[in-house]
Amino acid sequence: MSAAGFHGSKYCWMNGKIMSTDEALVSPMESIHLGIFEGIKAYVKGDVLGEGELSIFGWKGHIDRLWRSAEVNGLTMPYSKDELLEAVRACIIRNDYTKNTYIQPRIWPKGSWGSTDSHVVVPVWPFETLLGKGNPLFGEERRFMVSSWRRISSDALPPQAKSWANYLNSMHAIREARRCGYDNAVFLDNRGFVSEGTLACLMMVRDGKVITTPVTASILESVTRGAFIEFIPDLGYPVEVRDVTRVELYASDEAFLCGTGGECTPITSVDDIKFGSGYPGPITTEIAEYYAEILAGNVKKYKHWLTSV
Numbered sequence: 377m378s379a380a381g382f383h384g385s386k387y388c389w390m391n392g393k394i395m396s397t398d399e400a401l402v403s404p405m406e407s408i409h410l411g412i413f414e415g416i417k418a419y420v421k422g423d424v425l426g427e428g429e430l431s432i433f434g435w436k437g438h439i440d441r442l443w444r445s446a447e448v449n450g451l452t453m454p455y456s457k458d459e460l461l462e463a464v465r466a467c468i469i470r471n472d473y474t475k476n477t478y479i480q481p482r483i484w485p486k487g488s489w490g491s492t493d494s495h496v497v498v499p500v501w502p503f504e505t506l507l508g509k510g511n512p513l514f515g516e517e518r519r520f521m522v523s524s525w526r527r528i529s530s531d532a533l534p535p536q537a538k539s540w541a542n543y544l545n546s547m548h549a550i551r552e553a554r555r556c557g558y559d560n561a562v563f564l565d566n567r568g569f570v571s572e573g574t575l576a577c578l579m580m581v582r583d584g585k586v587i588t589t590p591v592t593a594s595i596l597e598s599v600t601r602g603a604f605i606e607f608i609p610d611l612g613y614p615v616e617v618r619d620v621t622r623v624e625l626y627a628s629d630e631a632f633l634c635g636t637g638g639e640c641t642p643i644t645s646v647d648d649i650k651f652g653s654g655y656p657g658p659i660t661t662e663i664a665e666y667y668a669e670i671l672a673g674n675v676k677k678y679k680h681w682l683t684s685v
């Protein structure tokens with residue numbers, strides 16, 4: 377399979393120019409495993425299930441985190457944030473994308489460890505959203521388990537840097553979950569408190585309140601989580617950011633993931649204990665519908681979170 381065939385993306389931006397994905401080649405000796413990346417999404421304006429012009433959600437939060445990840449991991453960024461935004465725009469336009477598009481800037485040291493120059497690649501590819509009214513993907517059953525793997529903690533690797541190395545932790549938890557017959561897993565942190573999902577943050581609903589775990593629970597400082605904390609109170613539900621025990625998670629009325637990839641994903645059960653108030657939960661559904669409107673640019677108050685392609 378060609379590189380382009382992998383995600384159906386014909387062109388990417390690499391080290392300053394747009395090129396065919398098949399021609400964006402690097403030496404097998406490159407230290408790609410020392411790299412960092414970002415996961416960003418651009419949604420169709422007006423209707424996330426439609427087609428047309430796109431806008432990028434949370435650009436500032438994502439690009440600032442990319443810079444922080446580079447700094448923490450000792451990587452040099454050879455381009456400015458504005459240059460990367462132009463790279464993303466050029467890449468989406470060159471690929472002729474008019475449907476929701478995932479953007480994944482990847483940075484790794486040129487040559488070997490300690491290099492003061494980096495490769496920067498921006499691949500983009502289409503994705504299928506689970507948001508939008510009547511979307512059948514939203515209500516699919518998702519059975520989770522509490523992983524026997526703990527989420528990496530900052531005494532070993534920086535959980536707040538989005539580096540590829542951190543994702544091996546997630547892969548172990550996902551593989552364990554599949555092996556045990558579950559769809560995915562929830563991590564506990566090194567203290568035994570609930571941390572997050574394998575690829576997204578976690579939110580719970582209890583007695584009309586939304587609860588999410590703190591940055592000190594070894595989570596990735598999620599851009600989506602930050603937005604959710606800000607907009608959920610508009611719907612009349614207070615948000616608490618605090619430690620959550622495993623049993624409190626079991627006792628929740630509803631639980632869902634939030635993240636760029638995960639969007640707002642309802643969870644059916646954890647360790648075969650079903651959440652209380654039916655599935656998908658009514659508050660989760662309300663939040664997901666509001667989020668879809670925000671992403672489509674239909675909520676004036678949050679238009680500043682969107683950047684036109």
Ligand code: PMP
Binds near residue numbers: 574634
């Ligand atoms: N936690 C992990 C481990 C993730 O991979 C992601 C996805 N980037 C998130 C949380 C959510 O972060 P964000 O909302 O910034 O995408």
